[in-house]
Amino acid sequence: MRMSNLHHFTEHHRYCVSREFGLSVIDGRMLSSVYQPMVGAFAISFYRLLVEHVPADSIGYSGVEQQRRLFMTLGVEPNEKGRKYLIDQASRLEAVGLLQTCRIYVPETDDYLYEYELMPPLSPADFFATQHLTLLLRDKIGKFAVLSLREQFWNREPEEWSRRSIGKENISVPFYDIFQLNTHVIDYELEQALAEVATVRQPGMRESGEQAIGYSDIILRFPRESVNRAHVEKLRFDHTQMGVINYVAHKYELSPQDLCRLLDEDGVFSPEGEVILDALQYKASQHFRQDMKRQEKREIAAAKVVSIRSSASEENDDSIAPPEQSVEMEYYVEVPPQFLSKCDIHQYNMMLRNEPYTRLLQTFFPGAVPSHLMDMFEKIDLNYKLSGEVINVLIHYLMTMVASGGEQRMNRNFVEAIASNMLVKQVNTYEKAVKYIRDQSKVKGKGATTNTAAGSRSRSYAKNTGRSAKPEIPIVLDDGSAGTVSEEEFAAMMKKAAEIKANKKKGVSQAP
16 A cells, blocks of 8 residues: 555545455465465454455445544554554555555545455465465465465375376366357347446446447447457457457547447457457557548538537546546646646646546647647557556646747657657656656756856856956057157167167178
């Protein structure tokens, strides 16, 4: 549990617990014999207390309560020392895979809610096949104790049985040899009801009113004679793959018809039936760009003042779900001037963290996004493989720098230079990207201050010392006394001139 401020985790904050499993006898033995030596008895007690929040004969969510219940039940003082201790115990459970803690920001109360999502203990086979957990247990109890503990979970097969396992033949009857399902009729009401009452949060499902594309929306429009029909039918119970498909559809604003058209193309599925994300994104990006060009032509022909894309983006903004990934307040960035009247700092940073760059660019422009800007960031996304949240921080940095009156233009070379620098420095998360642009701003501010100080030093040096680039030549002033000579001085001068003249004549006569 990463907690930078203890005031964000107190006994007054509310919480709930979610659990999608039940503890069996083997699970209880794994907790007491294997997990407890690694994380400690108090952490396991904390885990069992969270498990009991949901009735043993059901799964799902518990009621919302104050964390005062956790402090009082565990006997922890609700002070700074007790908070640190409880955070440390939760972190131990998170490190070994028994707990996932999520923090949800509530703008109405300007406070946080906590969700403790419990994970089941690993089975003995999975645990001892996980290297880092086995090594941690070895460091806690020793190598021979680990081997002995592992043997206690297995009952070996009889020796006479193991000899006959060579000729083993599986004669089990498969499902479709006994049961026949009416697959020609799709019960949409049943699937919708099951999805509504499902306690598991399926990937790709949004918590807002914006409806995600479901399996029934795809299979109803997908051609029966398609080669990829068998792969699409496997998506019915594969929520992970449906989440990937919904992510691409939300990012590039694909309708169910467009999505079926893309899934019907070659190279979208692997031979095993898995969706190839890069191939689907590339095809969706091409469709998105073509749709943008057609949209711009329609706007020019109709001579509309407000573009269709801007109005569509405003409608979508109203139905966008509250972001699932929160932003630490220490990584908040300032809201640009053009957004001050539209959103506050919390909403802007949430949008920057979770929205695709295609939609973020639309919010910066009242009309259509310039094509050269979309080309630049599309290349950064598809070729450079920068994450979406890093691209959003880059867009914020560039837009803020241009809006502040900087002389640098947003050309292709400048943007790609910053993106390549991010790749070299391995900026792959939102926090690293914010730290990077802050460091860049400090470097630029320091450089401007250094240049100003150097200029002032040169000016003060010239002013204080009186030195200049050219040497000063003294000027002789005529005060009127330079032309007066006395009689004695005049006689001496005439005598000296006569001697010089005589010496010259004597020298000429002696010459060969």
